[in-house]
Amino acid sequence: MKRRVFLKSAAGAAALAAPAIKQAAAQPAPTRNETLILVQEYGPNSMDMQGIGAAQPVNGVSLNCYDTLIRFKRKPFAEGVTVFDLENFEPGLAASWQTASDGMSCTFKLRDNAQFHSKRPVTARDVKWSLDRAVKIGGFATTQMAAGSLEKPEQFVAVDDKTFRIDFARKDKLTMPDLAVTIPFIIDSETAMANAAGDPLAKEYLKNNVAGSGAFKVESWKPGTETIYVRNDDWACGDLPKLRRVIARDIPSPSTRRALIERGDADISYGLPPKDFKDLADAGKVRVAAVPVPNAIWYVAMNTANSPFTDVRLRQAVAWAVPYEKIMSAAMFGRGVPMYGGPQPVAKIGWPVPSHYKVDMDKAKALVAAATGGAGLTTSLLFDAGSATIAEPMAILVQESLAQIGIKVELNKVPGANFRGELNKKTAPMVINRFGGWLDFPDYFFFWNYHGNNSIFNVASYQNKEMDKLIDAARFAPDAASYERDVRGFLDMGMDQVPMVPVCQPFHDVAMQKYIGGYHYAPSREPDFRYLTKGA
Amino acid sequence: MRAILLRLVGAIPTLFGVVLVTFLLTRVLPGDTATYFAGPTASPESIAQIRTSLGLDRPLPEQFWRYLVDLGHGDLGMSLTTGQPVKTELVNRLPASAELTLCGLLLAIGIAVPLGVLAAVRQGSLIDHACRVVATAGVSLPVFFTGLLLVYVFYFLLGWSPAPLGRLDAFASAPKQHTGFYLVDTLWAGDFETFRAAAAQIILPAGTLALFALAPIARITRASMLAVLGSEFIRTARASGLSGPTVVLTYALRNALLPVVTVLGMVFSFLLGANVLVEKVFAWPGIGSYAIEALIASDYAPVQGFVLTMAVLYVLLNLAIDLVNRAIDPRARRGA
Numbered sequence: 001m002k003r004r005v006f007l008k009s010a011a012g013a014a015a016l017a018a019p020a021i022k023q024a025a026a027q028p029a030p031t032r033n034e035t036l037i038l039v040q041e042y043g044p045n046s047m048d049m050q051g052i053g054a055a056q057p058v059n060g061v062s063l064n065c066y067d068t069l070i071r072f073k074r075k076p077f078a079e080g081v082t083v084f085d086l087e088n089f090e091p092g093l094a095a096s097w098q099t100a101s102d103g104m105s106c107t108f109k110l111r112d113n114a115q116f117h118s119k120r121p122v123t124a125r126d127v128k129w130s131l132d133r134a135v136k137i138g139g140f141a142t143t144q145m146a147a148g149s150l151e152k153p154e155q156f157v158a159v160d161d162k163t164f165r166i167d168f169a170r171k172d173k174l175t176m177p178d179l180a181v182t183i184p185f186i187i188d189s190e191t192a193m194a195n196a197a198g199d200p201l202a203k204e205y206l207k208n209n210v211a212g213s214g215a216f217k218v219e220s221w222k223p224g225t226e227t228i229y230v231r232n233d234d235w236a237c238g239d240l241p242k243l244r245r246v247i248a249r250d251i252p253s254p255s256t257r258r259a260l261i262e263r264g265d266a267d268i269s270y271g272l273p274p275k276d277f278k279d280l281a282d283a284g285k286v287r288v289a290a291v292p293v294p295n296a297i298w299y300v301a302m303n304t305a306n307s308p309f310t311d312v313r314l315r316q317a318v319a320w321a322v323p324y325e326k327i328m329s330a331a332m333f334g335r336g337v338p339m340y341g342g343p344q345p346v347a348k349i350g351w352p353v354p355s356h357y358k359v360d361m362d363k364a365k366a367l368v369a370a371a372t373g374g375a376g377l378t379t380s381l382l383f384d385a386g387s388a389t390i391a392e393p394m395a396i397l398v399q400e401s402l403a404q405i406g407i408k409v410e411l412n413k414v415p416g417a418n419f420r421g422e423l424n425k426k427t428a429p430m431v432i433n434r435f436g437g438w439l440d441f442p443d444y445f446f447f448w449n450y451h452g453n454n455s456i457f458n459v460a461s462y463q464n465k466e467m468d469k470l471i472d473a474a475r476f477a478p479d480a481a482s483y484e485r486d487v488r489g490f491l492d493m494g495m496d497q498v499p500m501v502p503v504c505q506p507f508h509d510v511a512m513q514k515y516i517g518g519y520h521y522a523p524s525r526e527p528d529f530r531y532l533t534k535g536a
Numbered sequence: 537m538r539a540i541l542l543r544l545v546g547a548i549p550t551l552f553g554v555v556l557v558t559f560l561l562t563r564v565l566p567g568d569t570a571t572y573f574a575g576p577t578a579s580p581e582s583i584a585q586i587r588t589s590l591g592l593d594r595p596l597p598e599q600f601w602r603y604l605v606d607l608g609h610g611d612l613g614m615s616l617t618t619g620q621p622v623k624t625e626l627v628n629r630l631p632a633s634a635e636l637t638l639c640g641l642l643l644a645i646g647i648a649v650p651l652g653v654l655a656a657v658r659q660g661s662l663i664d665h666a667c668r669v670v671a672t673a674g675v676s677l678p679v680f681f682t683g684l685l686l687v688y689v690f691y692f693l694l695g696w697s698p699a700p701l702g703r704l705d706a707f708a709s710a711p712k713q714h715t716g717f718y719l720v721d722t723l724w725a726g727d728f729e730t731f732r733a734a735a736a737q738i739i740l741p742a743g744t745l746a747l748f749a750l751a752p753i754a755r756i757t758r759a760s761m762l763a764v765l766g767s768e769f770i771r772t773a774r775a776s777g778l779s780g781p782t783v784v785l786t787y788a789l790r791n792a793l794l795p796v797v798t799v800l801g802m803v804f805s806f807l808l809g810a811n812v813l814v815e816k817v818f819a820w821p822g823i824g825s826y827a828i829e830a831l832i833a834s835d836y837a838p839v840q841g842f843v844l845t846m847a848v849l850y851v852l853l854n855l856a857i858d859l860v861n862r863a864i865d866p867r868a869r870r871g872a
Contacts, residue, residue, distance in 0.1 A: 037706050042829070045619040052586055053616050138585045207619055223618035223625070224829070225702060225821040247706045251819040252829075255684055256700050259692045265699035386832070415832055421568035424583075 030230075030244035033535040036516075038527060039251045039260050040270040043227050047218065048206040049182050052139040059182040059524035060248075064229060066185035066212035067237050069094040069108050069127065069164075070176070074520055074531070081289045082531070083521040086177055086440050092237050093122055093186055093213065094164075103171055110162045114236040116188035116213045124158035129189035131156045131166075133201050141183050147439065148178025171476065177439050182524045187211055215241050215530045224250055229529060242518075242533045261286055261511045267534060268527065269511045273389040274335040277509040287514050290507040291521045292337050295445055296436020297352045298390070300381075300398060301500040303429050305461035308377050312497060314407075317367035318430075319357040319501045323401040327503055331393040336504035345492045349484050351442035352505045355495045364405045376406030382428040386416035391432045394503070398432070423456050431459045434506065438523040442487050443474040450494055460499030467493055540855065547851040554847040555607070555840070559600055562836045569616065569834045590616075603840070612844070613837030617830055622841040626823055630845070631716025632703060633815070633822030637807045639719075639738055640745025641800070648750045649796070652757025656765060657784060667758060671751035679810045683744040683817035690740060698736045702819045708733045741818040748810055749803045756799045760792040794865050801857040805850060 045055045049062035071092045072084035094108035114122040132153040134141045145151070149172035157165040168175060178184070187202075188211040195209070196202035205211075210218050215238065216229040229246040249266075251257045258276045261269035262285065272280075281288040300322060302309035309315050324340045342354025368376065381398065383391040392413065399409040409430065414422055422428055435457055437444045448457040452468045470490040477483035508525050518531035570587035587593045591602065606613060612622035655667035677685075690697040698705050703718055711721040711730055719738070722731035764770065765788050773783045812824035823842055830838035 032707075035707075039701075045617050052589070053619075055617070139582045143582060222628075222821070223620050224629075224826060249701055249706060249819065251701065252816045252825060253684075253819065256687060256817060256819060259687060260699055260701070263692060263695070263699065265701070416572065418568070418834075420571040424568075424571055424580075 034242070034244040036243050036246045036267050036529065036532060036534055037265070038246065038248045038268040038270065039257045039266040040248060041250070041252060041254070041257070043223065043225075043248055043250045044221070045223060046207045047210050047221070048203070049185065050134050050137050050141040051203055051207050052137070054140070056524075057526060059522075060526035061210065061218065061227075062182035062185045063214075063522055063524060063526055064216040064246075064529050065210045065214040065218060066187070067093045067114070067122075067214050068180055068182075068185050070097065070180050072177070072180050072522070077291060077521070078289070080287065080517050081291065081519050081521065083291055083294075084523055086294075089176065089180060092180070093127070103168075105165055105167045106176070107159070108164045108166075110164065111236055112162065114213055115234060116191065116211065117217050117232060118188055118191045118211065119234075120188060120190060122186065122188075122213055123161050124164040125161075126189045127164045127186050128153075128156045128158040129192075130187040131184055133187070134184050137201055137203070144181065144183045144438075145178065147444075148172060148174040148176075150175065150178060150184070174439050174441070174444065181438050182522075182526075186213065188213070213237070216246065219245075226250065238530065241530045243529055246529050258511075261513070264513065267513050267516055270527070272509065272511065274331075274333040274507075274509070277335055277507075277511065278333040280511050286511050287516070289510045289512065289519050289521070290335065292505045293436050293508045293525070294440035294523070295351055295438075296434060297339055297505050298332075298336070298394070298432070298434045298503045299500040300503065301431045301433065301459040302498075303427070303431075303459075303461055304499050305463065306427065306429065308372075308379060309429060309460075311371045313367045313371040314377075315498045315501075317364040317371070317405060318402065318407070319355070319498045320360045320364035320367070321401050321405050321407075322357070322501055322503065323359060323397045324357075324503060325359070326397050326401075327394050330397065331390050332504055332506070335509055336506045339502040339504050344495065345488065346495060349442065349487050349491075351440075351445045351491075352502055353491060355498075355502050357495075357498075357501065359401075361404060368405050368407065372406070374406075376408065378408040378410070379429040380410040380412050381430040381432065382412045382414065382419075382422055383432040384416055384419040385413050386419065387434065388413065390434075390506075395432055420456070423459060426454075426459075426461045428459075433459060440523075442491065443471055446471045446490050446494065447475060449500065450490070462497070462499035464493070464497065467497075540859075543855055543858075544851075550851065551844070551847055555604075555844060556600075558840045558843040559603060562834075562839055563596060563599075565834065569836065572834055612841040615830060615838045616835045617833045617838070618826075622837045625826060625838065626841055626845055628716075629821055629823045629826055632820060633808065633811055633824060635717040635719065636738060636741055636814070636820060636822060637745065637804065637811060639742035640807055641749060641804055643742055643746035644749035644753055644803070645800070647746065648753035649757050651750075652754040653761055653784065653789060655754070655758045656761030659762070664758075667754055671754050674747045674749075674751040677747070678813075679744055679748050680813040680817055682747050683741065683814050686740050686744055687817065697740050698733070700740065700818045701737075702821055703737055704730070704733055705737070741814050741820055744814050744817075745807050745810060749807055752799055752803055752806075753796065757792065757796050760795045761788060764788045764792045790864070794861060797857060797860050797864065801853055804853060808846065808849070 040057065042057065044057045044061050046058050047061050048054060049058045069092050070089040072086065073088040073090050074082040075085045077083045093110055093114055095111045097106055097108045099106045110122060110124060116122060135145045135150060135153060149169045151169055155167045155169060157167065159165050187206065191211045192202035192206055195205040215232055215235040217232050219228045219230045221227050227248045231241055231244045233240065251260065254272050254276065257269045258272055260266040277288055280286055300318065302315050302318060304310060324338065328334060328336065328338055339352050339354050341358040342356055344356035346353045381395055383395050395411050399411060402409050435449060437448060448455050450462050450467055451458065451471050452463045452465065454461060467490055470486045470493065474483055474486035474490065477486060508521065510519065512519060515535050517533040520528040520531045522528050570583050570590060570592055591599060610623065612626070615622050615625060618625060651667050651670070655664040658664060687700055691700060704710060708730055711718060711725050711727055714721050714724050718734035719731065722734055770783060770788055773787050811822060812828055814820065815822045815825040823845065827839060827842035
């Protein structure tokens with residue numbers, strides 16, 4: 001900030017009429033200390049997170065190059081690391097907001113000085129256009145909006161140039177958090193439409209161009225190779241970032257990424273196998289920011305709609321036989337929080353919570369004997385080749401252990417594209433998978449994974465009217481007491497019926513040099529360049 | 537000239553076959569593109585929406601016909617993983633792969649041919665054994681392993697080589713594009729600093745490829761030289777009192793070169809394939825890594841585009857080898 005004020009006054013003294021662009025040009029080129037080098041497995045496949053088929057890294061473009069109405073506040077987590085606060089917000093493009101007295105709408109006042117990269121001021125019409133687009137475009141964006149009861153364009157009202165209102169479809173505690181994720185970002189609607197060539201949603205243009213107001217612009221994007229971000233010096237929605245330039249290189253080989261961070265040629269390295277993170281953390285030369293992924297678990301699910309795991313005794317037998325500790329050390333390399341060996345009923349309201357299961361082979365054998373009359377059974381276990389670094393050793397350990405209780409397991413490893421297809425078929429008897437919702441509520445997780453609406457993530461195809469009642473009641477609970485009662489209800493029921501066996505909550509690990517500060521963990525897990533600092 | 541034209545026309549049915557087979561293969565693969573791209577929280581409706589927008593809900597013959605029509609217009613389709621037209625990507629990435637492969641091949645020839653010749657001339661000597669060891673090692677070590685080993689030794693331990701970040705280090709900017717070969721373009725622009733940077737980046741991956749290609753070239757050079765050196769015209773040349781080097785280089789080598797050139801063609805095609813792994817280790821933005829990533833994601837268009845490009849390359853390569861063979865060997869000229 002200081003430099004900016006100084007520059008302005010200096011330029012002003014030198015030549016009063018100097019246009020703003022000249023001022024920017026007069027700034028020296030970014031130094032190495034203002035330039036960050038980040039290496040990741042693969043970069044964005046689009047610039048438009050609302051677009052269909054946008055991959056995980058596109059969240060980073062949304063986070064850094066666009067603004068949302070409101071942002072999650074940051075709370076400290078560890079040295080040099082902050083995480084998002086799900087229930088407290090700070091101004092983004094909206095300077096202030098007010099929920100109506102009946103609790104059925106919220107009115108946002110936009111910042112007066114906010115402007116897009118095109119220098120156009122941000123108006124309520126842009127906000128409406130952007131949110132309309134998110135609920136109309138289909139695919140993931142529309143699903144995510146609907147998760148926060150943001151369903152129809154009629155809910156979004158541009159009251160005047162700087163005032164915007166959202167009419168709630170129902171009272172839903174997910175609505176406000178859902179406005180702060182990487183989907184409802186605000187687009188420069190006039191620039192987009194001017195280049196849209198007749199497409200009312202400007203899909204093609206926005207896929208290849210950023211038309212936002214965010215803290216960074218994309219200077220160059222070579223898909224599969226490199227994305228270069230430069231700071232937007234006119235950003236109005238927060239403190240100007242310290243970094244002026246970010247070079248994100250796509251380095252497919254994890255060994256190379258590890259070598260780069262260890263040699264000091266990269267500042268931040270994303271996505272390494274857990275063993276590498278363990279080695280790096282143990283060696284202590286670089287900092288490993290290990291944030292347990294909110295809401296997420298690795299689990300072993302069993303298909304409750306088809307034989308043999310329709311029998312709850314068999315599911316419980318598996319839960320008593322999963323070799324938890326071996327998985328933690330040989331598959332996770334300690335990069336996660338154990339989710340087993342807890343008390344029954346569960347110790348706290350939240351998700352994930354440790355189950356009461358631990359390894360007890362005698363109990364498991366007895367349950368199998370009771371269910372099958374001592375005959376044992378043969379089944380198969382599905383997992384994603386894309387996450388095989390963790391899932392494969394885990395599957396082998398489960399296979400070994402279940403063999404001892406008379407359950408013979410065949411492993412079925414399928415590549416990523418087929419894995420989703422297999423999940424959709426809902427026929428696999430056993431699945432190893434990982435799931436975590438962006439909006440960290442237990443009822444949100446259970447809605448996707450245990451509810452009778454049978455979403456693709458209800459891998460166990462679990463159907464239970466009692467469970468549905470508890471989940472639905474908790475989602476729209478009128479007060480804290482009834483919420484707590486319902487959540488406790490479905491947590492304990494879930495542990496007892498055990499359609500999926502919780503194993504552990506994984507860490508989101510990121511390796512960075514010790515001189516990197518201000519690392520912030522956002523729900524989308526992508527790096528937030530706005531707070532990062534480099535050097536002392 | 538007419539012969540070349542005939543060869544090219546003769547390649548058309550082959551290419552059509554390649555197009556048909558890759559099209560069918562990509563459709564027969566069990567992956568479901570629409571489900572994959574619908575993202576993690578997709579509903580059945582949004583998957584159906586995507587399937588319609590990609591045209592995947594139509595019958596196969598219709599999809600194939602559309603693909604052919606697009607091909608006719610020079611349109612290879614869109615990649616879903618990178619979000620870009622396949623043609624642009626291939627055009628951007630092909631020079632990177634070609635530059636790497638050619639460098640690797642030249643390096644391999646530069647080492648393997650003299651090594652093979654020496655091994656043949658001094659049969660049973662130390663250099664002959666060295667040739668055998670190098671050839672065996674080169675073939676038996678998988679390229680991703682040699683690649684990682686070289687990175688570990690020369691970058692990680694010794695720090696002699698620059699960071700394996702791709703074609704240029706993060707702070708250098710690419711030269712103005714003429715050929716797409718950075719080594720050529722930088723010289724063209726007279727930018728020696730960037731030339732040095734690009735050369736430093738290419739040494740390790742090219743070395744990895746060269747190590748892999750050494751073996752067949754060295755072995756075939758040695759075998760072919762041995763055969764030629766034992767033949768009568770060499771004895772005549774020696775008997776006529778010609779000097780050793782003249783006999784070996786002018787008389788023997790030229791005649792021994794024919795099988796070597798044929799093998800070179802095969803090695804070149806091998807290298808284009810071996811590229812895939814080397815590109816992954818060295819983050820080289822070539823077409824091999826592009827195709828692999830697309831294949832994992834069931835992204836049809838790039839896979840089809842890649843196979844088609846490779847098929848065209850092979851056709852051209854075979855043609856080039858035949859032409860070189862004719863230039864070297866008068867018999868081939870008469871035979872055709």
